[in-house]
Each structure stands twice: as structure tokens, then as C-alpha cells.
Amino acid sequence: MDAVTSRRYHAFADWARDSSPLYAEWATGIAGDDELTELIARLGERRGQPNLVFAAARWAGCGLEPFADWRERLVSAWDEVAAITAERRTQTNEVGRCATLLPPLSRIDGPIALLETGTAAGLCLYPDRYAYEYSSPGGEPLPAIVPERPDAARRPLLRCRIDDPDAAPGSLPDVVWRTGIDLAPIDVWDADAVAWLETLIWPGRVHDERVERLRTAVDVARADPPRIVPGDILDLLPEVAAESPPEATLVVFHSAVLLYLDADERRRFADLVSTLGQRVNRRVVWISNETAGTLPEIDGRMPRRVDTTGRFVQTVDGVPVALAGQHGATYEVSPFRP
Template identity: 40%
Template sequence: MAATAAKYAEFAAREAHGVSPAYERLSLAVSRDEEVLARLDTLPPIKRQPNLLFGVVRFLGGPVEEPAAFHDYAVANWAAIETEIRTRTTQTNEVGRCAVLLPVFAALPQPLALLEVGASAGLCLYPDRYAYRYGDHVVGSGEPVLECVATGVAPPSGIPDVVWRAGLDLNPLEVTDSADVAWLDALIWPEHTHRRARLRAAAAVAAAEPPLLVRGDLVDDLPALATQAPADATLVVFHNSVMYQVPAPRREAFAEVVRRLPGHWIANEAPDVLPYDTLPKPPSEALHNVLALDGMPLAWTRSHGQTIIWFA
């Protein structure tokens, strides 16, 4: 149980600290809870992650803000929790991440054909429909308005021109399905009412013009989907906090496939997920993702798109 306990303690310290007091408190409690840890250790390692456990308990209507109540609920309802954990994945689909992708999208040759790997419900496929606030600088005029603190990079002067959008996922979600939207809501951390509001606003955008979402594998099915992009648009394959769920050999195979495609590749992943020759020291102990274009790291970002620190 030591490895699982360490995972929860690290989540509390590097991801929830300063962002979600409830999940920081709960993660620390789980890291010391032998009864819950013993049950988690019956699951495959990828299924033991805090976001998945906490999201499932929220989805089932259980308590996540008081550790003692969470413990009692988890122990009493473990059969139902385990069933959901084994069939679900963390498909957060955080639209705030569009704010850290926007400077790269806007700098590429226009128009764009966007193809997201691990697209969930496809909400990050609409960067041209949202508005952004970088300090006092506002870009776009849509809803939701995505706020981001940008350091070392000038905010883009305009939004990208997107003429085609598609997503690839092993289990794509539908914004018109109430159960799928409820799962997306359950993955949002307890205090984050602003993220719930922008989930609803982004879901309305996607429901009005549904993207092309394809059920498939990121290696086997990517090339065929990419061929559907318009030839006169710049193909951009991108992904956000997805590759940690993919076994390392498949990540390597994906990188080989995406490098052979025409266009560009944007990755926004944890620093230990994809190999980079060199990276500067992270700005703090908090977990930061690496934003990279065509294999070249550009910036540190936070997981919900709230911060981008450019270093390239």
C-alpha cells in the first residue's frame, strides 16, 4: 500500500495544495487510511488515481469534503465504487486549457484543422468560440471567458480560424447525454464553481455544433482520421493531460505516428510523460505540465489552464 499512499500524499502536496483545500485534506486522509488503501490496491495501478476515486464518489452522490464521512461511505459502498472505477477514466475535458493552447494555435498558419487525441466530449475543440482574459487583455467575445495568468509571452491578438474539428477517444462522451455531462461535472473539484459554470457554457457551444468524435485508438486510428482534415488547412494534432494513462510503449508509437503526419503536434502533458532533452527547473513544487510544439518544449502550464509560464 506504500506506493498508493505516496500517490495520494503527492496529489495533496503538488496538485490540490492551494487549489482545492477539500481535496488536499481528503488526499492526505486517504494516504493514511489503511482500509481504503487496501481496497484501492485491488485495482490496476492506473485505476488508483485520486481524481478517479474522488470523481466516482461524487458521481455516486457520496461525500468528498469531510474525510471521516468519505471513509465511511467508501467502505460501505466499495462494490459500487469499484464497478464505476473499473469502467470509467478521468475524462476531465477542462476547457480552461484552451487558454494555454491559444498562443500556439494563433501563431500557426491559418486556417486550422484541429484533431484532439483523448478528446472526451470535445470541449477543447472550440478555442475559436470562447473568450480569454490574460490580465487586462481580453481576446475574443464568446462564452465562457477563460482566465489565465501569462508570463513571458504576449497574449495573442486574436482567436484562431478553425475550419474543421475532430476528436479521437476510446470512450467519447456526448454533451447531449445527461449522464455523460454528470460524469464531467463529477470530475470537477468541489470548490470550483467557476469551472462548473464554464463546463455548462462550453457544453452549450458543443451541443449547438457537435464535433466529429470518433471512438478509436490513438495509434491505430489516428492516421485515418487525420486524412479527413481539409487539405487547405493546417492540421494540428493536440492533447491535454492524456498520455499518463497510456502505457509507455504506446506513447512512443503515438509519437512516431504523429511526427509522420502533415501539420503540427501540440502536447500539454506532465514532464515525465514525454521525453525532452532538456527542461528548465519548474517554477515551484506544484505540478506543472509542459506545453510543447512538434517535440520542442515551450512553457510550463498548470493543469486547469490557469497559468502559462513561457521559457522557450
């Protein structure tokens, strides 16, 4: 048994248990399986991610079955599954994350230029074109936020529970420019690529809404396709940032991207974005949604005894401000209040 893979899948099972019992069952089964942990270990760290392995298995025809039956299909289709992990990436373009990006975005004086690193299909580049419903911890609805556009009824509705009503946004940002950077951009008109994005969504009742939300967001993007620059964010960030309108505040943002970089690359990215305003001579705001442990300086600024399980630590210009649900369903600022 590969011990590193076993621990990785045990951790994933703990993370997925509440929202995707089937994925938790698969991960637990793999964690205790000598053959599967060895096979997955040979894929390497990037290709052996649970999200990617599970999506590749589904893409290869392994159905949503209990582990005992699914394992048999996985082993028989392993060569195809392994090939898929080499060809595709975990580009979970979760549009629901816009509900946790909107609070800090709404507090930035416009106009705003958006630059997303690791943008996939660019679906999170449209926070001003989605509708939002925030609710208090007790479930009481807050005033809805809806774009003033004639086709707003066909916009995704993003729901988010917020622990402090005063932290809820009151308006949509004034976005005048939007661009993304990605190693392997996804064309929203590519039906196969969009189907892969759907396959990356976990099975489970709480995730069913995400599939329809993705499809509706794709329709928004198809009506006004985003500009996505292919390439490495470490190479392209200053060049692309310099193309933004100088009169706009440039917002560089990302969600669950830095975990795919090694420690040295994360350090380079943080140093780059921290000095970006000086490089391109304009105001830059950096909004990050990443897991704890991504950057040591962020961890060092976290309040003590804050449980970050299953949530991003949201930072603005390197300062932790909230815990953001990884699919956008929750937003918590209380742990960061005096």
C-alpha cells in the first residue's frame, strides 16, 4: 500500500462525507486498498488527485455505484482512466463561488477590471451578470441582488448563507473589462469540454443544483464569450494586467488554483501579485480563495482555533477576511472580527 496516497484519500473522504457520501465511500475504499493506492501513486501528485481520478473514472464509463462494484469496473478500465488523467485537468469552474467573491468586490469603488488566474472556461468572470440570494444563519432571506438586464431571468441564481447580514453585498460591481489566464482554456462552445466540467461536479443531492447552475452560466458566457489568454500565470500575469484599463481598479482573483503549484511557485506568484500595482502603474486588489496551508504568511495571520475544514480562507491583499464555502454556499466573517 502507498501510505501517502492512503492518507490523501482518507483526508478527501473526511472532506466529502457530508456533501457527497458516494465519493466519501470511494475515497475510503481506495485508502484501504493496496492495489488501488499503488496504481494511483504511479500517476503522480497532480494526476492522482481524487477529484481527477473520480471524474476520469466516470468519463471512462464507471458508474455511480457502491465501492465494491465500482472498484471492479475501475480496475478493468484502469488504462483508460490513467490516460484521461494525463489528458484532462481538474478545472472545476464553480460559478457559485461568485457569491463569496461578491462581498469584497462590492466594496471596491468602480469601475473594476477583472483578471482571473486559472480561469478554466471563465465562468467566474461574470459576477455582475448573476443573481444572488443571501440568507442569515437562521435562514431569513436578505434582499435579492439581480442584474438590471432584460434577460436577467435566465441568469444563474446563486444562494449563499452569510453569518453576518452586515457583510452581505448591496450591489453588483461595475465591471468594464474581464480577462482570464489558464494553461488549458476551455471554450464555452466546446460541448465535450463543457461535458467534462459537468463530470467534475460531485454526485450528491447538495451538488445537483450545481449542474444546472453550470449550464446556465455557460449560456451567459456564450452570449459574450470571455477573453482567455492561454499560458502560465507566472509568465503572463504582468503582461495581461498591463492591458487592463488604467482608470479601472484591477482585481486579480483566483479560487483553488495555488494548490496546483509547488511551494516555490506559490511564493513567486504571491510576490508577483503583491508588487503588480507598481509594475503596471495602476491600483491592484488581490482576492484569493485558497485552502489553509497554501501560503505560510496567510496561515500566520489566521485567528487561533479556526476550523477551516471544507472551506477556503478568503484574503484581500494578503489579509484573511472570511471563510468561503468551496462551492459558494457559505460565507463567514465572524472569526475575523475583533
